[in-house]
Amino acid sequence: MRLNKGRLYIISAPSGTGKTTLCRMLLKKVHRLKESVSYTTRQPREGEINDVHYTFVSIDTFREMLGGNEFLEHAEVHGNYYGTSMSRIEGILSEGFDVLMDIDVQGARQIRGKNIIASYIFIVPPALDILEQRLNKRSTDSSDTIQKRLNKAKDEIKELFSYDYVIMNEDLHKALEDLIAIITSNRLRTEYLDPQWMARTFAVQEAQFRVYKSDTPC
Ligand code: 5GP
Numbered sequence: 658m659r660l661n662k663g664r665l666y667i668i669s670a671p672s673g674t675g676k677t678t679l680c681r682m683l684l685k686k687v688h689r690l691k692e693s694v695s696y697t698t699r700q701p702r703e704g705e706i707n708d709v710h711y712t713f714v715s716i717d718t719f720r721e722m723l724g725g726n727e728f729l730e731h732a733e734v735h736g737n738y739y740g741t742s743m744s745r746i747e748g749i750l751s752e753g754f755d756v757l758m759d760i761d762v763q764g765a766r767q768i769r770g771k772n773i774i775a776s777y778i779f780i781v782p783p784a785l786d787i788l789e790q791r792l793n794k795r796s797t798d799s800s801d802t803i804q805k806r807l808n809k810a811k812d813e814i815k816e817l818f819s820y821d822y823v824i825m826n827e828d829l830h831k832a833l834e835d836l837i838a839i840i841t842s843n844r845l846r847t848e849y850l851d852p853q854w855m856a857r858t859f860a861v862q863e864a865q866f867r868v869y870k871s872d873t874p875c
Contacts, residue, residue, distance in 0.1 A: 663750035664843060665773065666690075667758045667765050670780035671810030673792040675826045679780065680759050682833050687840055691754040693745050696722065699737035729771075732763035739764070755840070762816045769819065776843055778836070779820035783827040785811070 670676035684692055697711045698719050707713050714722075719738050723731060731740030741758060749756045758764075758775075765777055782788040788810055792803045817823060822839050826832040843849065856863040 663753065664755045664849060665746070665758060665768075665775035666755060666778060666840065667760060667768060667775050668778045668780065669760060669762050669765050669813070669816075669820070670826075671782070671788065671813045672806050673788050673795065673810070674780050674782050675791075675829060675832070676759060676780050678829065679826065679832055679836060680757060682829075683836050683840075684757065686833065687837060689754050690757055690840065691749045691752075692757045692759065693741055693749060695739050695741055695760070696728075697737055697739045699735075699739075729773075730760065730764040730767035732761055732767075734761050734763075755844075762813045766816070766819070776822065776839060777820040778822045778824060778839060779817050780824050780826050780832065781814060781817070782810075783825055 668676060668680060680692065684690060694708060695711055696714050696719060698714060698716050699711075701707065701711070701713050705711065716738070719731075719740065722728060722740065722742075727742055727744065728740035729743045729746055731738060733739075739760070741760060741764065746756055746758075760768075768775060769777070782791065785807070789803070789807055792798070792806055798806070824832050824835045852863050852866060855861075855866070
């Protein structure tokens with residue numbers, strides 16, 4: 658039984674915060690949630706599968722898609738281009754799924770600018786030195802690159818208050834629970850009920866529903 662319409666969940670986080678791991682765990686745990694596969698011009702990393710983790714395209718193809726207005730948003734991150742396909746999002750929503758979008762702060766800003774209703778979630782590390790330790794541990798990057806990522810992280814964190822929710826990833830399982838709580842509570846909001854379905858179910862005219870509140874959904 659489907660009570661609510663599909664919704665976008667936009668997740669941003671500085672590099673090294675654990676966002677990718679969290680998103681993977683979330684997708685396994687929550688039903689009716691699908692990730693939108695982004696297009697990117699970066700090279701695949703080991704183990705990454707085309708059309709699963711990303712759709713890997715050339716810069717020319719990316720530019721062509723951009724020219725054809727195929728992206729809901731796009732951005733240059735660490736010297737590579739990334740973009741969210743509008744038709745992919747529409748496809749997921751039309752299947753009755755919510756959409757999980759793992760995008761950077763520039764992309765989130767663009768979607769906000771289009772007044773698209775979505776839940777914006779920002780994941781932060783518990784502290785800057787912990788982020789530094791995680792970046793040092795996980796990568797073979799030079800200390801210069803790590804420093805650049807840390808500076809970028811500080812810059813991205815400045816956008817925190819533009820998001821609806823913030824999750825501190827100190828403990829992965831607690832952070833996952835928090836993410837699930839956000840989705841669960843959103844799915845219970847009356848704003849996202851399908852009025853036609855409710856009207857049919859309770860044998861009332863859609864126009865007969867009385868709405869006295871005026872708050873904006875978050
Ligand atoms: P990575 O190359 O490490 O997978 O991702 C680098 C950054 O690009 C991450 O912050 C990720 O959220 C962001 N990203 C991935 N796909 C998209 C996209 O379609 N649009 C935007 N704006 N950022 C993206």
